[in-house]
Amino acid sequence: MSTYRFIVLLVTMVSIDHAIADAPLLMKDISASQLYTDKEIQQQTAIADANQKSQLTILQQEFLTFKNINQLDIKKLTKQDFALLDSAIQYQSKAFKKHTEGPLPIAIFDIASAAKFKLKQHHVWLKSQTLENLYRSDWSGFKKRFLESEDVLSVSEQAAKLELVKKLTTKETLFLAEQLMNSRSFQDPLLIEVILQSKNIDYLGLLLNKLQTPIAHQIIKENISQLEKSKQAELLKSVIESNQYLASQALNQYAKLPNGYRSKSWLASKLKDKHLGASVAMAIAQSNDPLRYEELSAIVTNQKSKRVEVANALLALRFAKNEVADEHLKKLVEGKYIRFDDMQQEAQRWLK
Amino acid sequence: MVKIIKKSAIACLAALLPFSVSSEVLTYTENTNSNTQIAFGYPLPIPIDSMTAVNGFRSYEFLKAHHESLAMLNPEMTSIQVGTTHNNREIIAYQFGDANNVDSDGLIEPAFLINGTIHAREWQSPEVVTELIEQILERKTDESMVQYLLENTNIVILPVLNVDGFLQTQRYPINVTNSPGTTASSSQSEKFAQPRDGRMRRKNMPNVDEVLSTETDRFNGVDLNRNSFHFFGVQEGNNDPLSLIYGGTNPFSEPETQALLEAAKLGPESELRFYQDTHSFSRVLFVPQPNNARLNTITQNIATRFQNATISQGANYFPVIDDVGVGIATTADYFAYEHLIPTWTLEIEPPQGFQGEPNGGAFYGGTGASHSGFVSPDSAIARIRDQLAPAQLLMFYHQAGPAYVKSIRIADANGQVVYAADWQTNGNTRSLNILTDQNLNGGEQYQLWVQFSKPMRWRNNGALMQYPGQSVTLSPSLSFTGNANGSFNRNISTGASNWQDQSGGELTGFANYRDDALLVSFTMPANVNVSSTSGTTNFNLNISVQDFAGLDIDANPATVVDWANGSWSGLENTNGTLGDIGGTDSSYQIKVANSSLTLSTGGNSSGGGGGSVPWLILLVLGLVRLKRKSR
């Protein structure tokens, strides 16, 4: 596809209103010729490359522009490429298909978003080149720039820094982690990345006791399991005690540790926790220890047990999903040992 | 017949393929593009084994365990198995309410049904629906909206209908198979144009194994949102077993859609007043419009309320109104056409089609790759959950129906009750039971307490305000009218402080829920022209209030409001006309005496006989004027 062809298309672009629209485009807002079926999309895009530019439908023009943008190498953008991207970010789609569930025209190719993403990637790449050069040639200059406050920097510089962390040595990341900890919160992406790269368990512990962003879940699932078992147990226990946000997942991870590394009494003591009790029940269930079921039944039958304890003991038997636990549940339900009617009713449903 | 001929090329292709052929497994990535990879521009969510809500998407096992734990801990939440999937997994619906199935008048509670995750790949759905469950339970003793709903309505929520399909998408959170008709040598965009299995499975799983690379079964399954009775098979593709929108052999052929019908029976169906099917993406409501003008007016009204509530939370969920009488056999179509109730397909964000806002995954700064809209990043879902809960709760509150005046109490300055009346419900009718009916005296001060059947106002941190995104008439209108001195009309002024948010009941505080009662003091006008024989005259007490969803009260509580044939029944306006708009309730006749007057013997119209009477009236009128000026 020639550069000429998509420039022709871009010339015809209309300028768009950047204010957030309060309504989407509706079927009445587009003409029938702008609406394509799945079959038409499949057929027309398959032959678009072979067509003469004068014969291209709007759909084919957009398809080719979209494809072209996606194929651009962000490390080798030419003047023409920039011209294309700069106008493409303004482009409003004209080829639509109907939404599967209702009368709403849906743009087939989001040319503007594809272009914006390319430019973003390009800017990140540029910044990372600069940062990497600085890193190789001038450590103190690099250090200063790396530690500079995020809010005065561009989004692309932040992204470039995050990428660069993987190239730093353990010693360097350890130093940077210590510096960043003085000025930033534990939700800060750069601090998180640097701590992970430093592989320092103490810092990792400090981080996990506070962390509430999505990456926390990946760390609990993947990074922690690479540590030695006793260290895992210690870290997870600390997270469960101090980070309510992560505790449920951390409990599940804790339950997966081999028998000798888990504290049964500590887990059992948390069964009556209002917020976490049900997650504790799940952890107990997953620890798969038949002896435990006797204790759980005892909690249910004990007249002194509070509602939350009884509920979570029953849940632990339920979550175990094995015959022994089911036998216990059956005894409790059929013997009417569950003294709270609503719980009796719930447990009864499980046995069906 | 046309449809059979048009059966897609995929069918022929699949039939020709030997069984050993594998489909091509493709991968979604954050930044890498290749012939088998496509970049979304942000990390793809991986299911998280957490029972509590996180900044991410919970695995089905943990989400279900969470639902079960909430049902076990809260007597207000009950689990009911409504069916079993093709692959023998239980489908659970949850019912929310008190122990009985009647409201405070002993009438069968209205019911609402929310369905989640009918399409497997729409991960936003189970999270949004679970948030609704959590908020209902967290606020179950709020002495306000939620407690009212639990005690007077029946909410049924089915968080995950397509369990088999949902598990398949979670099994392969970053993988799909190549589009129908493509091969390993096809281009990237062709391969990723119509992914159908793995993360992008939409349908259920009959005769589908759980292995992604199996070629022979990957297009199988029924689109559960095309398997309903009304408009069954109307779309091209509905009859093609390999189509994305295959409707099945006949309506409700699938165990999953049958389970949805079972969940509706928990209402029961006859009591349903609202249905929502929860999908993603597009950030719109698709609103069916059966041939029923009154229903459509109500549905559009509440769709706008829903939209405004979401706008107040920072997201514009736009109602896209269907053409009247047109449908495609979605479950929203089914409940709208079968039960004549407001229904819609909620398409959760990211948006699509809003000019100036990026589509799909590009909304999150991503590439906008094909199908990326089904994948909201982990970092977005907590916000999405929170933005939608207030709008959904408001729909329940609205569809619970208009409030009516339950009780009136008037007490004099000494706290002595001089007027007391309660509406007593007997089946579909009510009668006004007047317990006390003494004279009120002109010129004296009284306390008026009016109890409504619903919490009528919304508060945030104790301060009275509009419910998020709404703009209803906040000040109630209370007045006395009568024929004294010609046509008499005197407003009783009220303010925010008259709404009762402390308990206490009659003449002291709210009755059952915060702001279900007004307490206001007023001075009975002194210039009251009374009957010469009885020494009194009757004033009407007129009450007009909107609840915080904008519904006016029932102008005549004598006929109980219900939902029938797509509209409200038993709902009168100010003139007593039945319809969907309430009005001013003027059912209360208050006897007023004028103690300042010496009655003449010759009648009260002219006052010419007794010389002192006109003079007294003049004096009284003068006093009233002075009093007004001093305000």
Ligand SMILES: [Zn+2]
């Ligand atoms: Zn859907």
